Amino acid sequence: MxxxxxxxxxxxxxxxxxxxxxxxxxxxxxxxxxxxxxxxxxxxxxxxxxxxxxxxxxxxxxxxxxxxxxxxxxxxxxxxxxxxxxxxxxxxxxxxxxxxxxxxxxxxxxxxxxxxxxxxxxxxxxxxxxxxxxxxxxxxxxxxxxxxxxxxxxxxxDTAFHQTLPAAAFTYAIDAELAREHRVRRYGFHGTSHQFVSESAAAFLGRDLAGLRQLVFHLGNGASVTAIDGGRSVETSMGLTPLEGLVMGTRSGDIDPAALLHLARRAGYSIDELDALLNSRSGLKGLAGRSDMRDILAGREAGEEASTLAFDVYIHRLRAYAGSYIAQLGGVDVISFTAGVGENAAAVRAEAMATLGFAGVEIDHDRNAERGRGIRRISTDDSRVTVLVVPTNEELQIARQTAELL
Missing domain, CATH: 3.30.420.40 (ATPase, nucleotide binding domain)
Structure with missing residues (x-):
């Protein structure tokens, strides 16, 4: 071909x-x-x-x-x-x-x-x-x-990889008939990247994909994490839209829905204004005025309070999802970081994994600090969980899937 x-x-x-x-x-x-x-x-x-x-x-x-x-x-x-x-x-x-x-x-x-x-x-x-x-x-x-x-x-x-989510994972606890009528459920996104990274991680380790419990953190301006069991997506952080879940560059991620009702009632926000707030003026940008993690890290190094808080909120959410998904999987074998932040921000990886020793995660800080182009291991040799940096390639994955279909 x-x-x-x-x-x-x-x-x-x-x-x-x-x-x-x-x-x-x-x-x-x-x-x-x-x-x-x-x-x-x-x-x-x-x-x-x-x-x-x-x-x-x-x-x-x-x-x-x-x-x-x-x-x-x-x-x-x-x-x-x-x-x-x-x-x-x-x-x-x-x-x-x-x-x-x-x-x-x-x-x-x-x-x-x-x-x-x-x-x-x-x-x-x-x-x-x-x-x-x-x-x-x-x-x-x-x-x-x-x-x-x-x-x-x-x-x-993008949503196809997440069609294996069980009903317990994709169902929102709202009126069932209303949800069916308006197709309100979790769909998940970044599926092409999550699939590529999980398959690449298994190949790199020489392990059978079907026997691996994996977490993949796709951390770019948009960010999501997926729990993958035997090559199948079983839980993912984005929902009906790419807004739910992790803190992102300009998107809020998880927020109490009542906060939006409060802003509508007390501050007079319209639906469109709330949409713009959550998608364009929230996340890192809303917390620190800058959406690029490189700027947040520089501000944190300089002792800026807003950047430090933005970083801490970002990490807090990563740890919360990691712990939750490890529980859903019953343990984890491989954790991979990908996309712009995941591949390049050593501080994000180190802090996100810092509290996961209970699950068998042990980061080698020298390996984590090294920069490289290909797949690389950043966990210690003795770590029960392998932690990797895996450059994503959604274009190659799309090309492969196109070829396979034909």
Whole structure:
């Protein structure tokens, strides 16, 4: 099979990768940002196709430009232009298929799915559950199908990996009929990343995935943790939307629902204002005025009270979920950290694990402080629980699932 083109279409961005699935190599990747604004930055990176057996190398040449890009169809045209000008040529060797990231599949989609008009309609209907994500995902799908009409297109859903959640885990304790009518339940997100990391951890350790109890912390601007038993998601922190759970860059995570009623009654907040508060003005940003963990860590080092509190709240929530999920699993064999914060913030990893000695976790602080690109162990050799840093690769996972379906 020739390379697979992976499309991740966001509300104002288009991220793409051309991946040789057999070799596990990214041949080219790019990003178009600020779609619909006055000017849109465009970045395209290229690496010559490696030979069989060659070690993976970083993407090489980078090409950057700026221009106004009106919508996702125009962004897709710019992507094609980048491939034509800088390679690899999609005209000479068109992709074997196009894999699309779709955030919300509801309870309808539990596996990679070949896209047709009916699937498009379902993704559109599910936009009520992910209004910031599904419409953008669908715009990317439609733009891609218009250009690559003769190759299969596959949707890979963020929620699909969590379709194995037991009813006790996905059910909210509200009026059952109302919940069914409006599809109110836990769906979970970051599933593609959680699946990739858990499978990569098992392969790295040479262990059978079916015999492992794992926790995966996906800590980026958005953050979630998943309990994985034998390769199956059995509990996850995000819920109906990606708002529930851990403290995030700009999102609150868990909060007493009555606090929102209180703000509506006493401060006059509307539904839209509460939505903006919880999604855009909360989390680290709400606590310390900055959403980037690097800024929080710098502020903490400088003795800033707000940054110190933000860090402490962040860690408190991580520990709370770790303890809860270890209890649900009946113990844990492997804990993995991934995404921007998880892969790069040694202080976050160290503090999150500091109280888990009772569960068999023992961190090697020298290993934890070391930086590296690949999978690495940060627990001691004597630790009963293996703790890893596992770089995520959602694009490769989408490409693999696309190839497997076809």
């Amino acid at each position: 020739s390379a697979i083109l992976v499309i991740n279409s966001g509300s104002s961005s288009l991220k793409y990768s051309l991946i040789d699935v057999e070799l596990g190599h990214e041949l080219a990747a790019g990003l178009v940002e600020r779609i619909g604004q006055e000017t849109s930055p465009v970045q395209h990176k290229v690496r010559p196709a490696p030979t069989t057996g060659a070690a993976p190398t970083m993407l090489g040449a980078t090409y950057e430009s700026e221009r106004p890009i009106a919508d996702h169809r125009a962004a897709f045209a710019v992507m094609l232009e980048q491939f034509a000008e800088h390679g690899p040529s999609l005209e000479t060797t068109p992709p074997a298929a196009v894999g699309h990231r779709v955030v919300h599949g509801g309870a309808r989609f539990f596996a990679p799915t070949l896209i047709d008009a009916d699937v498009e309609r379902n993704i559109d209907e599910l936009a009520v559950l992910a209004p910031l994500h599904n419409p953008a995902n669908l715009a990317g799908i439609r733009a891609a199908r218009a250009v690559f009409a003769d190759v299969p297109h596959v949707a890979v859903f």
